[in-house]
Amino acid sequence: MKIVKACLKTILVPFLMGATLSTTSSAMSDNIEVFVQQAGKYMGGATTSIKLDANGRPRIAFGSTGTDSVSQYKGSLRFASWDGSNWKTFFPDIVGAAVSLAIELC
Amino acid sequence: MQSSYVDPASGHLKYAVLNQTGWTTWSIVTTGEVYSINTSIAVDASGRIHISYYQIYGPGCEGGTKPATCDSDIVNNFKLKYITSLDGINWSEEFVDQDFSNPVSNGKWNALALTSSGNPVVAYSAVGQTALRVAKRSSTGTWTSSTVDDNGRNYSLWVDKNTNTVSVTYVRYLYNTSTNNTTREISFAHETSPGVWAKETVAVFVSDGEVIPENDSSFTTSLVFDGANVPYISFHNPVSQSLEVAYRNAFNLGWGIKVITGPNEGRYNSMTLDINSNPVLSYYDETNRELKVAYVVDKASSWDSDGDGIYNLLDHCPDSNDCDGDGLMDPQEDINRNGQIDLGETDPARSDTVSIGMDMKDLDTDSDGWPDDVERFYGSNIASLDSIPGLPIRISTQFKDVQSDDLATWSIRDDSGTRDYPSVWQIEDGLLTQKSNIYGFTIPYGKIIQPGSFAIAGQSCWRDYDLHMRFRSDDDGVIGIAFRYLDEQNYYLLSLDRNQGIVRVVRKENGGDTVLSEVPYIYAKGYYHQVSVMVSGNLLQIFIDALSSIESPLIELNDPKLSSWSGGKIGLYTSYNQAVFFDHVIVLKPINGADSCSSSDDGLFPPGSQSGGGKNISGTFFGCGRIKEYRDGSRLNDDTGSILLTMLIVLWPVFFIQSRQLALHLKKYLIAAAR
Numbered sequence: 001m002k003i004v005k006a007c008l009k010t011i012l013v014p015f016l017m018g019a020t021l022s023t024t025s026s027a028m029s030d031n032i033e034v035f036v037q038q039a040g041k042y043m044g045g046a047t048t049s050i051k052l053d054a055n056g057r058p059r060i061a062f063g064s065t066g067t068d069s070v071s072q073y074k075g076s077l078r079f080a081s082w083d084g085s086n087w088k089t090f091f092p093d094i095v096g097a098a099v100s101l102a103i104e105l106c
Numbered sequence: 107m108q109s110s111y112v113d114p115a116s117g118h119l120k121y122a123v124l125n126q127t128g129w130t131t132w133s134i135v136t137t138g139e140v141y142s143i144n145t146s147i148a149v150d151a152s153g154r155i156h157i158s159y160y161q162i163y164g165p166g167c168e169g170g171t172k173p174a175t176c177d178s179d180i181v182n183n184f185k186l187k188y189i190t191s192l193d194g195i196n197w198s199e200e201f202v203d204q205d206f207s208n209p210v211s212n213g214k215w216n217a218l219a220l221t222s223s224g225n226p227v228v229a230y231s232a233v234g235q236t237a238l239r240v241a242k243r244s245s246t247g248t249w250t251s252s253t254v255d256d257n258g259r260n261y262s263l264w265v266d267k268n269t270n271t272v273s274v275t276y277v278r279y280l281y282n283t284s285t286n287n288t289t290r291e292i293s294f295a296h297e298t299s300p301g302v303w304a305k306e307t308v309a310v311f312v313s314d315g316e317v318i319p320e321n322d323s324s325f326t327t328s329l330v331f332d333g334a335n336v337p338y339i340s341f342h343n344p345v346s347q348s349l350e351v352a353y354r355n356a357f358n359l360g361w362g363i364k365v366i367t368g369p370n371e372g373r374y375n376s377m378t379l380d381i382n383s384n385p386v387l388s389y390y391d392e393t394n395r396e397l398k399v400a401y402v403v404d405k406a407s408s409w410d411s412d413g414d415g416i417y418n419l420l421d422h423c424p425d426s427n428d429c430d431g432d433g434l435m436d437p438q439e440d441i442n443r444n445g446q447i448d449l450g451e452t453d454p455a456r457s458d459t460v461s462i463g464m465d466m467k468d469l470d471t472d473s474d475g476w477p478d479d480v481e482r483f484y485g486s487n488i489a490s491l492d493s494i495p496g497l498p499i500r501i502s503t504q505f506k507d508v509q510s511d512d513l514a515t516w517s518i519r520d521d522s523g524t525r526d527y528p529s530v531w532q533i534e535d536g537l538l539t540q541k542s543n544i545y546g547f548t549i550p551y552g553k554i555i556q557p558g559s560f561a562i563a564g565q566s567c568w569r570d571y572d573l574h575m576r577f578r579s580d581d582d583g584v585i586g587i588a589f590r591y592l593d594e595q596n597y598y599l600l601s602l603d604r605n606q607g608i609v610r611v612v613r614k615e616n617g618g619d620t621v622l623s624e625v626p627y628i629y630a631k632g633y634y635h636q637v638s639v640m641v642s643g644n645l646l647q648i649f650i651d652a653l654s655s656i657e658s659p660l661i662e663l664n665d666p667k668l669s670s671w672s673g674g675k676i677g678l679y680t681s682y683n684q685a686v687f688f689d690h691v692i693v694l695k696p697i698n699g700a701d702s703c704s705s706s707d708d709g710l711f712p713p714g715s716q717s718g719g720g721k722n723i724s725g726t727f728f729g730c731g732r733i734k735e736y737r738d739g740s741r742l743n744d745d746t747g748s749i750l751l752t753m754l755i756v757l758w759p760v761f762f763i764q765s766r767q768l769a770l771h772l773k774k775y776l777i778a779a780a781r
Contacts, residue, residue, distance in 0.1 A: 028351075028353050028362065028364060028402075028404050029404050029405070029406035031404070031405040031406050032364060032402055032403060032404050032405060033402075033403050033405055033417075034366055034367075034400050034401065034402050034403070035400070035401040035403065035417055035420060035442075035443060035444045035445070036367075036398055036399070036400050036401075036442075036444060037398065037399045037400075037401075037444050037445065037446050038391075038394075038396050038397070038398060038446070038448075038582075039388065039396075039397045039398060039399045040396060040397035040605065041395070041396055041397075041545075041583070041605060041682055046374055046390060046397075047326075047374050048374045048375065048376045048388040048389060048390065048397065049109075049376045049388070050376040050377065050378050050386065050387065050388035050399070051378055052378055052380060052386065056380055056381050056419060058378075058386055058388070058399055060376075060388045060397065060399070061109050061111075062374075062388070062397050063111060079109070079124060080397060082399070083607075084422070084445075085422065085445070085455065085628075086446075086582075086604070086607060086628050087446070087582075087605065088605070088606060088607040088628075089605040089606050090124065090606065100109065100110050100111070100145050100146045100147040100157075100218075
């Protein structure tokens with residue numbers, strides 16, 4: 001398992017046009033830090049879909065597109081959730097691709 | 107949590123629900139053949155489910171060989187559809203785009219979002235799957251659509267819940283035949299009035315050759331707005347191959363971009379914002395084939411209450427920089443400050459001075475060769491050279507012996523079909539380690555036990571045993587203990603899967619896997635855990651970090667197959683775990699324990715012989731018909747012949763004395779009889 005600490009930089013892209021979007025706030029400062037977690041293994045090329053639950057903890061659905069070059073990766077559908085200390089991965093005994101995820105917030 | 111997905115085998119759209127108690131529903135929601143690349147789901151405030159998908163063929167034409175009439179069905183074929191349900195059981199579906207003229211196809215790529223009143227909005231590909239359109243459904247069920255751009259793929263859609271303003275990100279693909287390169291433009295558009303779109307280019311990338319959008323589905327974008335109505339866009343940079351986040355700068359001066367990862371990370375990205383409007387992203391790490399999550403924290407905001415450098419949302423104790431009070435500051439334990447216990451880290455929320463922990467590796471207070479935790483388990487005095495537990499010994503190994511053939515008493519077996527093959531088992535620093543990431547897949551094979559590697563010891567004639575093992579894992583893969591192991595097709599396995607957060611007992615019989623028990627449990631990385639497996643007759647008991655055998659087991663079950671099997675060896679098991687350490691493997695024959703061994707080859711070592719003089723029992727293996735013993739580093743016996751010879755030498759004086767006494771008795775008897 002490798003931990004990634006990203007090198008950060010800021011690039012300004014020329015403004016083209018805008019309409020009713022915010023004109024008063026800057027989304028991010030230049031002083032950011034990235035914290036990276038490994039949330040799941042055994043992953044082939046796969047769709048991911050992330051949402052936060054009511055506690056602000058990530059939940060992710062991910063599944064192979066079915067086109068991965070490694071046959072074992074094809075068609076697996078999984079869910080991963082962060083409980084505040086650990087990532088749990090659910091491996092339903094199904095195959096799936098084109099995953100989309102929705103979480104109802106309580 | 108609800109999910110729509112496509113079963114690539116059948117081409118069916120399916121729907122899944124996961125709640126606190128696990129999976130509750132799996133339903134097929136349509137019978138037509140669905141494109142297996144793209145679907146999108148949303149759930150509104152009332153719980154109604156909304157899904158968009160691309161239907162290749164209509165009902166009755168899914169899978170395999172199709173009737174000739176299927177190809178001419180211009181109404182159903184290659185169309186974007188929308189399906190909705192309130193209960194997940196009864197579904198109603200509609201066409202989104204009402205253009206049914208031949209050969210129009212639309213919707214191969216689609217993204218769905220909801221307005222504040224729960225009405226769906228769908229962004230989709232149209233006009234030969236090239237243009238980007240957005241369709242809105244009114245509360246009366248009428249769909250209206252407008253074209254955003256004549257060129258667009260890889261959509262992400264956002265609907266403002268206050269104003270219902272629709273925004274979309276997408277990628278424009280422009281291939282230049284004369285220069286043979288492809289320009290990809292990360293684009294953003296929002297609807298300023300019904301059907302009128304303001305478009306912006308966020309970033310431009312030029313790469314060699316022609317990039318076919320059809321084959322570029324991993325190049326996803328994700329659009330979210332924060333509470334101040336500032337848009338954020340995540341995308342994968344096709345030139346640097348890194349994950350990046352674009353955001354609108356202050357006063358509309360343009361777009362700022364933050365590079366989030368290094369190369370070969372960031373495909374299939376998805377983004378959301380946390381309560382502090384900091385982006386949280388999921389994405390694919392191509393190098394390690396892992397799912398990663400990145401928390402992008404703006405340090406200009408209030409992000410670290412206790413000043414320990416750990417983001418509040420990832421900090422076990424946001425208001426303390428020594429969460430467990432063990433004297434080690436949290437950043438000293440969670441070195442990369444990501445809230446996870448990674449390789450080489452300790453748990454900031456768990457004291458390192460507790461009884462089960464790093465310091466426990468060699469804990470043998472009375473130096474009698476019995477680990478303290480095993481002594482406690484049997485109620486023995488850890489400070490006294492007593493003989494515990496008074497049971498015959500099958501195996502007792504501390505892996506202290508560094509002689510090259512110490513591992514020879516274990517046979518290594520790697521499952522077929524594994525990746526990162528072969529396994530790497532070795533004795534190192536008084537521990538048996540396995541350092542390969544060797545792993546395999548249960549899908550599509552339909553197995554439960556994940557392929558991995560086994561170190562096997564013991565004899566097939568052993569039936570009942572108390573098996574004690576200590577392990578530490580610095581990775582978060584699977585470790586386990588096999589018991590009643592007959593061969594690779596027949597055994598029991600106790601597996602501890604940190605990723606799934608479960609402990610599971612599975613019986614493999616003739617190659618088929620049957621789950622006997624499954625309970626939630628997450629082992630602590632970097633810490634020693636004591637595992638005890640007690641098998642007697644039909645009864646199986648599993649203890650983890652138990653202080654006494656009279657505690658309630660973590661798992662207790664009866665399986666008739668346990669007693670019907672003739673016996674089996676024991677094994678240590680790993681899968682997708684490149685940093686696992688085993689120690690103190692002890693196998694005892696329980697009171698009234700059964701065997702199918704013949705009396706001459708039970709290979710048992712007498713109870714009490716362990717503790718003599720506090721000798722180290724390191725590297726000792728006792729098996730049926732074969733004894734290999736290393737005691738205090740000196741090799742004594744190696745095979746059955748040596749055993750018999752040793753027995754002859756040791757017992758000769760006894761036999762000699764007994765024989766002389768018998769002869770004397772016989773002589774006295776004969777003399778008396780003669781008188």
